[in-house]
Amino acid sequence: MNIVLWILAGLLAAVFLAAGGMKLAQPKEKLAASPNMAWAEDFSPAMLKVIGAVEVLTAVGLILPAALDIVPALVPLAAAGLVLLMVGAAITHARRDESRSIATNLVLAVLAAVVAWGRFGPYPFT
Template identity: 60%
Template sequence: MDIALWIIAAALAAVFLASGAVKLAQPAEKLAAARLTLGLGKTIGVLEVLAAAGLILPAALDIAPVLSPLAATGLVLLMAGAIVLHLRRRETKVVAVPVVLLVLAAVVAWGWFA
């Protein structure tokens, strides 16, 4: 089970590192086209990059390893917000992605807290 958690955590970290980096690099016009304010888009980007680092580094370096499941819990909350946002916008075709990411982050949080 430990190896499976590491694989899931690494996959989540890669997804959120890439997603966060894209949000941080995008100009305001691109974020506006995605119907995100500049502040919200950049904040989400920072949270995603920090969570990606938090999933892997504390546990891998054995420095405050409790931060890794906390980062996974933060991603659960972030994805819950994304689900609500997509449903409010009636973007039902894309809501499956944050649902899957939420479930994977919850599995990692549960596995590392247990």
């Protein structure tokens, strides 16, 4: 199960590093013009940067603390943070009637919840 949790954490980290990096690197107008990012119209440019930074930090928090053996307890906290972030994203998409995006958010939330459960519970880093 330890390997499964590492794989899930790695996949989540890759997804959120890419998504957060995109939000940090691109202006609001370019993000909002993308078909899957129309929700960006509802947020200020500063808030989009904050969301991107949170995504990048949680991606880093899923891998580096355990890989470097420096406060590995941060891994399940980062995963729990991603669950909260995805719940917020699902709410945003629900308000905009974007059901396909809600499904994606829920899948990512469940994967992050599995990592949080595994690392908080039966498979912590020792």
